Amino acid sequence: MTENPKIAGLSLGGECNNRCVFCFGSSAPAGEKQYPIDRAKKKLEEYRHADMRRLIIGGGEPTLWQNLTGVVQLAREMGFAEVQVQTNARLLSYLSTCRELVESGVAGYSVGVHGASSAAHDFLTKTPGSLVQTLAGIQNLKRLGQRVVVNTWIVKSNYRNLGEIVRLLAALKVDAVRMAFVRVPGGMTDQEDWLVAKQEMAGSQIRSAVIVAQRQGLPLSIAGVPPCVLGGDAGAQSVCASFAQISFDSDAPCSWTNSHTAKGPECKRCRLFDDCAGAPVEYTERYGWSEFRPV
Numbered sequence: 223m224t225e226n227p228k229i230a231g232l233s234l235g236g237e238c239n240n241r242c243v244f245c246f247g248s249s250a251p252a253g254e255k256q257y258p259i260d261r262a263k264k265k266l267e268e269y270r271h272a273d274m275r276r277l278i279i280g281g282g283e284p285t286l287w288q289n290l291t292g293v294v295q296l297a298r299e300m301g302f303a304e305v306q307v308q309t310n311a312r313l314l315s316y317l318s319t320c321r322e323l324v325e326s327g328v329a330g331y332s333v334g335v336h337g338a339s340s341a342a343h344d345f346l347t348k349t350p351g352s353l354v355q356t357l358a359g360i361q362n363l364k365r366l367g368q369r370v371v372v373n374t375w376i377v378k379s380n381y382r383n384l385g386e387i388v389r390l391l392a393a394l395k396v397d398a399v400r401m402a403f404v405r406v407p408g409g410m411t412d413q414e415d416w417l418v419a420k421q422e423m424a425g426s427q428i429r430s431a432v433i434v435a436q437r438q439g440l441p442l443s444i445a446g447v448p449p450c451v452l453g454g455d456a457g458a459q460s461v462c463a464s465f466a467q468i469s470f471d472s473d474a475p476c477s478w479t480n481s482h483t484a485k486g487p488e489c490k491r492c493r494l495f496d497d498c499a500g501a502p503v504e505y506t507e508r509y510g511w512s513e514f515r516p517v
Contacts, residue, residue: 311359403446
């Protein structure tokens with residue numbers, strides 16, 4: 223099982239230029255903004271006091287803030303060894319904007335891609351043209367020699383095409399892919415009905431995407447899907463990961479901080495018990511444990 227080290231997260235606000243169906247906290251962009259540097263410094267001082275040395279800056283969409291580069295530079299000056307930006311990369315399709323952010327000292331970029339075609343991706347972002355800009359942003363980042371890790375939420379509308387997404391990202395020469403089974407807040411039953419795939423149905427398609435990634439030499443991890451769903455062999459174990467443990471501040475609508483998993487009543491009989499992160503709590507509360515069989 224791949225471990226995700228705990229890192230600090232700073233949200234610049236909930237404004238975003240996408241309207242992703244699986245993000246229930248983002249709001250429409252509120253125009254040109256400057257993030258208060260004093261506020262950023264106070265939060266970063268808390269993280270440094272807790273001896274956190276890695277930082278993710280997220281949102282909403284952090285590139286909408288005019289002084290993002292200033293926040294990055296502040297973090298570096300305060301001793302953060304690594305600063306990453308979590309973004310949809312749409313504004314990074316402008317090479318000058320991309321270069322300015324790179325030169326501020328960002329060490330890596332976490333970019334969301336949720337479909338292999340504009341129809342599939344833009345359906346989930348509810349923003350026509352978003353995939354074209356996101357892919358252009360990734361191309362600019364790679365042109366400037368940057369590390370790019372792509373995040374993909376696994377949902378009902380895209381699980382059959384995960385292999386195509388992997389092939390697209392391999393062609394773009396991204397550095398790694400992190401897929402995660404979609405989370406839906408409690409009470410959102412209407413959303414769950416059309417958004418969430420059954421794991422027993424999606425498992426074989428996820429496994430196929432893993433094989434495609436291995437053949438392409440592209441590192442891939444899967445969060446929120448136990449290895450038993452993927453076949454239970456060594457290959458499944460090697461890609462299964464826990465949800466990222468990011469200590470985000472309270473303004474972050476899109477973080478994984480509160481992603482909880484659990485193990486079922488039969489899981490103790492599984493030989494993979496000690497190496498399994500479990501299944502998402504929200505999922506098992508709705509669908510039960512019948513899909514998860516001990517290996």
